Amino acid sequence: MPRPTTAQLAYGSCTVILSTLAMLLLSQTRSGAAIVLIAVSALALGLLVAMTVPQPRTEPAPSAARERPAPTTAPMASSEDRRAAASPRETASVSAPRAVNR
Numbered sequence: 001m002p003r004p005t006t007a008q009l010a011y012g013s014c015t016v017i018l019s020t021l022a023m024l025l026l027s028q029t030r031s032g033a034a035i036v037l038i039a040v041s042a043l044a045l046g047l048l049v050a051m052t053v054p055q056p057r058t059e060p061a062p063s064a065a066r067e068r069p070a071p072t073t074a075p076m077a078s079s080e081d082r083r084a085a086a087s088p089r090e091t092a093s094v095s096a097p098r099a100v101n102r
Contacts, residue, residue, distance in 0.1 A: 002055070
């Protein structure tokens with residue numbers, strides 16, 4: 001189970017404190033059983049609020065099932081690649097000049 005984030009802790013704590021105060025002030029109760037009931041309901045409400053805070057998204061780890069297999073055929077060569085393969089002398093003389101012996 002993942003650990004709660006800072007936002008979840010903050011929202012849950014604020015909800016518990018504020019809802020407890022609001023319910024105690026609005027009900028004006030003085031009995032111990034009613035105060036315990038209000039405290040328990042405030043805790044439940046705080047837990048509900050904390051669990052509904054959106055979780056930050058993380059990138060899933062790549063699994064073997066999701067990876068694409070390597071292609072079995074070679075990609076089609078372009079027309080320039082075909083010309084270079086047909087005449088290797090032209091590309092060699094253009095790309096690397098030769099030293100002249102005198």
